[in-house]
Amino acid sequence: MKYLDEFSDPVLARKLVDQIHATATKPWAMMEVCGGQTHTIVRHGIDQLLPDGVEMIHGPGCPVCVTPLEIIDKALEIASQPGVIFCSFGDMLRVPGSGRDLFRIKSQGGDVRVVYSPLDALRLAQQHPDKQVVFFGIGFETTAPPNAMTVYQAKKLGIPNFSLLVSHVRVPPAIEAIMQSPSCRVQGFLAAGHVCSVMGTAEYPELADRYGVPIVVTGFEPLDILAGILRTVSQLEKGEHVVENAYRRAVRDEGNPAAKAMLADVFETTDRAWRGIGMIPQSGWRLSERYREYDAEYRFQVRDITTQESTVCRSGEVLQGLIKPHECSAFGTLCTPRNPLGATMVSSEGACAAYYLYRRLETPAEVVMTGG
Numbered sequence: 001m002k003y004l005d006e007f008s009d010p011v012l013a014r015k016l017v018d019q020i021h022a023t024a025t026k027p028w029a030m031m032e033v034c035g036g037q038t039h040t041i042v043r044h045g046i047d048q049l050l051p052d053g054v055e056m057i058h059g060p061g062c063p064v065c066v067t068p069l070e071i072i073d074k075a076l077e078i079a080s081q082p083g084v085i086f087c088s089f090g091d092m093l094r095v096p097g098s099g100r101d102l103f104r105i106k107s108q109g110g111d112v113r114v115v116y117s118p119l120d121a122l123r124l125a126q127q128h129p130d131k132q133v134v135f136f137g138i139g140f141e142t143t144a145p146p147n148a149m150t151v152y153q154a155k156k157l158g159i160p161n162f163s164l165l166v167s168h169v170r171v172p173p174a175i176e177a178i179m180q181s182p183s184c185r186v187q188g189f190l191a192a193g194h195v196c197s198v199m200g201t202a203e204y205p206e207l208a209d210r211y212g213v214p215i216v217v218t219g220f221e222p223l224d225i226l227a228g229i230l231r232t233v234s235q236l237e238k239g240e241h242v243v244e245n246a247y248r249r250a251v252r253d254e255g256n257p258a259a260k261a262m263l264a265d266v267f268e269t270t271d272r273a274w275r276g277i278g279m280i281p282q283s284g285w286r287l288s289e290r291y292r293e294y295d296a297e298y299r300f301q302v303r304d305i306t307t308q309e310s311t312v313c314r315s316g317e318v319l320q321g322l323i324k325p326h327e328c329s330a331f332g333t334l335c336t337p338r339n340p341l342g343a344t345m346v347s348s349e350g351a352c353a354a355y356y357l358y359r360r361l362e363t364p365a366e367v368v369m370t371g372g
């Protein structure tokens with residue numbers, strides 16, 4: 001397939017692996033920010049091809065995984081109310097809240113619908129003026145622009161029965177929080193290419209400078225990942241720490257001006273809690289004052305709901321790269337994709353799900369025997 005096959009070419013991959021081996025003279029630890037990159041790395045065994053001591057730390061860039069339990073409980077509360085059509089992308093339906101999930105609400109008669117675009121939810125609002133239609137708007141800088149556009153359209157078209165439950169997060173403050181953690185081992189970052197295709201690269205030079213880390217904007221296919229690793233290792237070996245764009249076929253330095261303008265109009269930055277990590281200052285977006293009437297948290301008065309995270313699940317440590325998924329005692333036993341304890345096992349982009357899918361046979365025998 002065009003733009004996919006040529007970025008999985010095994011001969012070129014071998015050349016890049018050889019170059020990484022020829023370049024690395026000492027151990028380095030780097031983090032791939034995005035869950036999509038984690039899946040490519042684990043699926044293709046890229047981390048196992050690297051020189052001894054060159055380690056990939058799996059970052060927090062999975063939108064489902066970092067959505068706080070509290071927001072999921074708010075979604076469940078709203079979705080269970082009569083007269084509500086609750087719309088979401090499919091991957092949120094199985095994410096467990098404190099005691100149930102959106103599938104359970106649906107099985108109990110709630111009107112929960114999977115949509116493929118927030119604009120589908122807006123159309124539903126037009127078709128059902130007697131219902132309240134809510135879209136669950138989660139994710140990074142990638143999913144935020146279409147959600148912003150939908151709220152903009154709702155206001156422009158005068159559709160009062162649409163609202164957005166917002167839990168958007170931003171990558172740069174997360175990088176900052178990771179670097180400020182006392183247990184941080186990260187020496188370089190593969191930044192998320194799709195995020196940069198929206199936001200550009202301007203937010204990263206200051207971070208690279210302040211924390212002395214190379215940041216390489218990287219794509220998602222095997223050759224993209226290997227090229228990102230090679231550039232990061234090269235910088236580390238030379239003692240450099242600059243921002244490089246290794247995903248030029250998709251990322252312009254200025255990003256997507258139209259998307260950024262829409263974000264600036266509809267959203268404002270806010271402190272946001274990340275599941276398993278905690279509050280990161282100014283790491284999220286919420287609807288700005290001008291669009292507050294479309295904020296489902298205000299409309300349904302669920303702002304006071306607070307929730308405690310599970311004590312068994314170690315997804316916070318996974319999301320910060322402090323442990324690998326199979327080091328969690330529940331991995332493959334108490335926790336499987338069919339019965340997930342934490343969001344990193346639920347999401348198709350989660351690190352625990354990636355290890356379960358591609359690596360569980362490499363974990364200790366007792367895990368394999370009891371895994372679902």
Ligand code: SF4
Nearest residue numbers: 313315328335342352
């Ligand atoms: S394996 Fe399950 S319980 Fe353990 S950290 Fe991952 S999601 Fe949480």
